[in-house]
Amino acid sequence: MSSLRERFYWPTMRKETNAFIRSCYVCQTAKGIHSNAGLYTPLTLTFVRHPRNQLLHRRGRHYEGSDLTVLFPGYFLKIGYTPEYLFLLQTILRSDPQGAVNFALMISQMEGGCPVDYSTITDLFLQVLEINLVTFPNVADAVLANRMFSHYNRPHIAQLCEKADLTHYLYSNNMLQYIEGYVQKVNPGNAPLVIGQLLDDECPEDFIKGLIFQNRLLLLTQFLEHLVSEGSQDVHVHDALESSRVMDYINRLDNFAGPVVGEVAVEAKLYGEAFAIFKKFNLNIQAVKVLLDSIRSTDQAVEFAFRVEEDAVWSVIWASEDANVYNDLVRYLLMVRQKSKEPKVDSELIYSYAKIDRLGDIEEFILMPNVANLQNIGDRLFDEALYEAAKIIYGFISNWAKMTCTLVMLKQFHSAVDAARKANSSNTWKEVCFACVDAEEFRLAQICGRNIIVQVDDLEEVSDYYQNRGRFNELISLVESGLGLECAHMGIFTGLGVLYARYCPQKLMEHIKLFSTRLNIPKLIRACDEQQHWKELTYLYIQYDEFDNAATTIMNHSPEAWDHMQFKDIAVKVANVELYYKAVHFYLQEHPDLINDILHVLSLRADHTRVVNIMRKGNNVAAVNEAMNEIYVEEEDYDRLRESLDLHDNFDQIGLAQKVEKHELLEMRRVAAYIYKKAGRWKQSIALSTKDNQYKDAMETCSQSGERELSEELLAYFIEQGKKECFASCLFVCYDLIRPEVVLELAWMNNMVDFAFPYLLQFIREYTSKVDEFVKDKFVSLSEVKAKETEEKDMVAQQNMYAQLLPLALPAPPMPGMGGSGLGRGFAPHPPMAGMAMLPMPPSGMPPMGTY
Template identity: 35%
Template structure:
């Protein structure tokens, strides 16, 4: 029954029947037709139960694969029914490599996995998988396999091998693999990616990349080099390869040897012209010239154009001269023409321009020669002219252009005439530059050309040249008459050109053909030109020409040189030009005197034109010729001419005399009548001719001005008084009064003002009278003035004058009547001048009770003054009356006033200072105490009273502060209390002001006066500065040591206990603060614990010490134990053992107990140590000491630690089995119950 056998084999316990032998047995059984074979049944049962093992999996898959049922295998793998192995993978691989890959992955066979990845084309997963499982295959071998299958995937795989910072395989070896299969394209792609970082170490690989492409794919190499990706390859080797590959451009880029460069560069037909031109920019100057020479030598016709381009672009670097010499050395005028043609428009070098002209001539480029001759400004004209002469060109236009531009016209005419090229002369003056006709005519005259030819040439070129120049050229050669027909013809045609008429005038003057008429009537000629022409021939004609053209300077010069002063004087008078007059009347003019004589005697006598006279006179004035001007004006004014009664001329004559000859002024004033008297008089005054000015004013009845001259300028008040009496005019009296007032003659001035009935200067009069004290006269004057005008100022001053003359009855009557006076102002003045009786009347009149009160104070009427102050109700008045009462020691009245002052905080300080400065402290305090009850009492009053108490009544200050501390200015009172050394009050204020630190400091600095226990403890908890806690502790230690613990209890929440303990330890006062230490030990502070422990040791209180150690563990246990182990008292040594035990120093603890016979403690500590060796040592020690009972007890105490065999041996050796028997009974019981 194979079916049951299969089930039994499959279900055998622990799989003991799942062996290869079982499978072989099932395999040996033949399958029954129509039934499932026993082997498959067996495998079916196993598959239902779980996973097959390695051998089972292999044997199952063989028949399945043979039957082609691969999907079954895939299903079992998904369901994890098969144990994967390398052998299973090998079996599957022949059928399906992808499925085999899955098996290898599950079986973890890295080499086979990677091989399958390669065979299935999944190369991207190879590197990831190898890194993941930490497997390192032979990458190069693997690459060969991939490459054999697929070159493209081989390239991809190769890139993956080198993509990390550290490549997985050597790049050189990878390249070798590519080359084995001759995969140039893939290798190139791989290397382009691998070498993209352009590292120096990759130089050989870069060379190899370029080399393979230059040999097999030159265009690719050209592209790589064009991209400039690499810089570390062997440039010389690559250059040679480029040349062999026909890449001359790249070869040139890499060549450095001139021989190589010259060899390659001559093949211009194989090179890009633009690139080649740019290439020359990378060569040195010498190399560039050598290459150009080589190119021209090799094939000048083929290479000329590119050489010209190079030369044009780099002529600045290569030097133009060197390039010119280069082209000339090959006699290549064409090359020279094209080269220089490209730079000539930008060059400033004369040689370049000359060589260009030369080359253009040689190549027959006549139009270009014309252009450069016309447009260039850089060539040497002399050199070019000579060259063009020698060149014997068929067309002389270039030579004509040069000579025309650079003024070689004369040479040109001579050259053309002598070489029978007259037609070019006509072309020149007709078409090129007609304006050069005069120079051409001059040249033709110089070569004795026929007059007919010259006349014909002039007629041909009509109106396009300068007649002046033509006349000058002909005139220089004394052939002016040659032009007469032509000139007359032009005038007949209506020509108005000055040059034409100038020339005709010159011909008429030379031929004496009625020249004066022509000069006067012809309106077109240039007077300056013709006049100059006449000067040497006929000065009179020159004057005519110059006068007609108003050529002033030329006319003056010709008249001076020929002594024609009469003509010049007539011209100057008629010309009426001030500037022209100024030029001839200069002192430096040597001809001035004869000219002035002719002006006075002839020119002005003849004229009837007032403007001509006026301009002439002004000219003399401007020239500052006063004596000559007087001479001129006397001739005009005093000789009964038409201008005798002319006002301005009379004025001018007197003024000129004032300036030049003062002795004649009075004569002119008396003789003349039609002048401007006031103006002349004022000018006379300005020139200090005061008597003359007085004579003018008196002659014309200007009395006010006359008396002003006497007063201000002559300064004779007696003559002025006589003059005023004689004319008796109010205005004259007023002027006299004003002068007398200025001189300080107040009484006389007031009399004069009264005679003038003039109150206008009342202000000046009042000021003068005030200064001089003429009050009686002032009263008269002001009474007169009041009648004329009821001015407020006048009435005010009249009241003051009455007060000064002590006419109090008149004053009272005046102020009670109607008036416009400023009575208040007068009252103030009377008050200031201490006329208190008058001031009293005035203030009373205007009800100014404030000032009235002040006045009454000065009169000593204090009660009335207080009444006045009450009516005035002014703080200033109260102060004034108060101070006066204090000075008069009327303290009752002063206090009445003071109560009205102190309520004003701003006035309080001044009042207090006034009392204090005079020593009235009691009265001041009394007044302030009375003021405290006022409704308007303010902080300043309470504060100042507190300060006064601190200074003068310190016993009352505490009571005052306790009542009113909230109403005083505490900072101010603090300073006062400190200055008065009132320490208790100072502490009180600090407390109220919440300055607790200062309060504590004050109590500690002045304990006798300021310290109070309750207050101190209350304040100390509020201070901000922690340092004060420790200062307070120090203070208590010195001042109140018995209360120190109370203070410490209060401070304990805020103290640093370590610092406090250190301090008490330092001053050796720890016993004193033991209560404090006990109270704060619950903080478990190390310093506190150690200090208390020390105290307990000192006091030999072992119970307290043991309690402290148990309760608080923050102290140095070992140090304390070492100290206690030497203590004379056993209880303290016992504590030492206890401490050693607590620090796991079991041996030391047991030894100490043994030493002090503390057997129980020793056994307990040995038991707690859990140390078998220590327990056995203690057991041995008890036997040595013959403590057999202790031996028995130790067996019980240390039962768990002792070894039974050791105990048995020890008991047997010492014959104490009886003591050990209980122990062994217990041991036996435990052994049997296990």
């Protein structure tokens, strides 16, 4: 701007200059990137004066014709002048080629259309380009480097370059990449000549080999055609030549299945031919995929997308995740944006900036006037994990909810808390809170949590999230901080009580007593019951006036819950009368020293007769029994000790047995064996009895045990000890348990058959008695079966007899001519004989007749 002010001045100069620069295609695409992008040949100028050039001044000098490049069509309209634009363009082109380009762009964008035909403008520039190519071959450098010219006659330009010996010039100036571009894009058919010139210029072999490899198909085709022209009949030569002519067939033929042939070409690795097929049949998506996936040329893909201008094609390019694609796309969108303002163009421009991490350009762009759909593009950036760019968009449109989500993904938790405060949404607070918990930012999580737990429905969700991750102390701290909030509700106090019950029971009772009026007692009762906090559970039952449950809890869990004064207060308030008598039993068993006190409390409510009966039956108190047994042991009163054992069993039986089994008195040791027998410890009792030669006690114990092994072991013991009489006695005491074969074996092997003989006689007698009874039962059973069969036969014979008499007993139809009724065939029934009666008929026969 400062350079312009040194030479010119007019009103609104800054505003119009800025507008011109933003609309200049060349400035947007070439300046700052390529230093030699313009044309090189300045021509002789003829100055053209404007009729009203006195309005513009050049710091004391009149405005000259070459300076018309600073004017734009809008100014001509303002002053009401219609110049001959073609003449002006020709004049400016001679003196300032770049200015001519700018001027041509400006008139092409005039309202109402361009005043000069586009073909005329193109021809004018091509004429100048031809002059420059012939005169200065280095102009080809600009053509190849900028890649800005897509609408020109490539063969014609190639011929001009060849006339100027372009290959030698490019190689001499170390522009090898432009040689590749010339061979591949401008004139591929001239590759052999280019290679020959490079050989003459002593070009490095590596570059020449690479160029030959890239154009091997074209060179091979020319070689194969030469062989055929020389008369070669080699089949392989002809097959290879046919393969090399695929492109020619593609260009000449139209009536073939393009998609199918294109896929076949891809499979055959004929990628150039496949691209040509897809392009010919307008299968642009498949074509661009070949360029990207097979040929791997992003530049060609972008150039192709520029040409077809289809969203689907650009989508394929965007999916390639190539940064160069987005750089080219940015330039393309900036060019398009100069011609039209569309939401899609602006949105895609922001997206392209984000893909190449040009965040500063995004900030600058959204501050300028634009028509981008910022909400949609922000969501798109977020979905594709471009969080930094999404943060800029959401911050600009003040979408604090999405801004919070974005900051969470960026792990910027402090900023996320601030954004959540602006969003002031429960879901937003929860998202930040949970993210902070996972990141162990518990201070920030607590700030968020306080804004969540004030909502009754969200408190449970936050609690579950903390607990599932084992953050119990942090959760308790969060809920404790919520007690002081103005909007603290019952759920917070109850939830804290549940947390204390689970993870911090030492604080539970204090919390219940402080906030009993603000608790959901039924919910907390369930929690205490699950966690087995009986004392706190009893207190809650009392606060909830459930005295029956309170009394039951105390009696069932007395080690933790029982308190005498508290139980007395509860006992007079229970509604279930049965609890009175259960309380009496409870005190008799566990607190007999306080039985009088509890009976005094219940005296006005309980049935005295039932209480007396309970007391009579309930004198089996462990402490009393053990005290009495101890006295009997000390006094060696074994008779009363045995009587006490028979009457009362509520004491430590094994402990007493162990204590007296080593007593000096035999009768006390017999008491120990008796205790073991009552406790079911048969072996210990038998061992103790046999040790003291109390064989009768040992045999009785075996008999009561019902165990065959113990009885047989005792028999073996008597044989070992030579106790033949005890052996014979044991056979009869344990008669039902001992097996006869064992007895015979032991008696025969130990010469004690005489002592076993009474047992054998008894066993044989018992066995024969059983056999006799069995035979008798069998005989009776057979007699009953036989009698039943005889009865059935008599019944059948009787039925057969009546069946034979039945036809004679039926009346016959009356004879013709005879009055009255009569018997058939003149027969009449004989009257029964005097003194005789008719036999009774069976149910199926005729009814019995009475006697005469």
